[in-house]
Amino acid sequence: MQLSEELTRLFTLLWRITNDQRRGATLARLEYLILARLYREGAMRAGDLAHIEGLDPSTLSRRVAALVDRELLLRETDPDDRRAQQLQLTDAGRAQFLAEQQRRVAQVTDAVAHWPATDRTMLAHLLHDLNDSLQKKAAS
Template sequence: MQLSQELARLFSLLWRITNDQRRGATLARLEYLILARLYRDGAMRAGDLAHGEGLDPSTLSRRIAALAERELVLRVTDPDDRRAQQLQLTDAGREQFLAEQRRRVALVTDAVAHWPASDRAKLAHLLHDLNDSLQKKAA
């Protein structure tokens, strides 16, 4: 069992189950990412969001338009530059994001619920260390 193979398998499975509408997915991956970033960091320009997440601005623009049409995000005047606009999460967007986040977390926590508590704690510790290492590489 190689780490790289298992990580690739994990990413593939997480992608499949979290985006499966039969399992209750209400947001596509990119929509979830946009709402998560706005929830975490607050209002921001679309260009800053695209740059920060490594997204293509034209793809992002289409998704933002769809989210705005569903009233999950608003375009508001940038207080620092009245010529520009920022994206802001609406109350409905916040609720939709949090519901989707709970659903996604439940998919994973349910999958390990039968594990001994000590194994779940080890996994959480190792994932924390992995995230810290990846965060340093991303910086």
């Protein structure tokens, strides 16, 4: 068993499970990422959001427009630069994100619910360490 093969399989399965509308997905992956970032960090400019998430600005612009049309995001004047706009979650956007987050977490926790608690704890610690290592690599 190769680590890289198992990680590829994990990412593929997680993407499939979390984005499957038959399983109740209400947000596409990119929409979820946008709402998650704004939920965690608050209002920000679209250009900053594109940079942080490593997205093409035109791709982000189309998704933002769709989220604004669905009243999940607002465009507001940036208080630091009245010529610019910031993206902000609406109450509906916050509620939609939290519901989708809960659904996605349940997909994973349900899959390991039958595991012994020590195994679930060990997996969480190992994933935490992996995420820290990958974050350091991404920052360098």
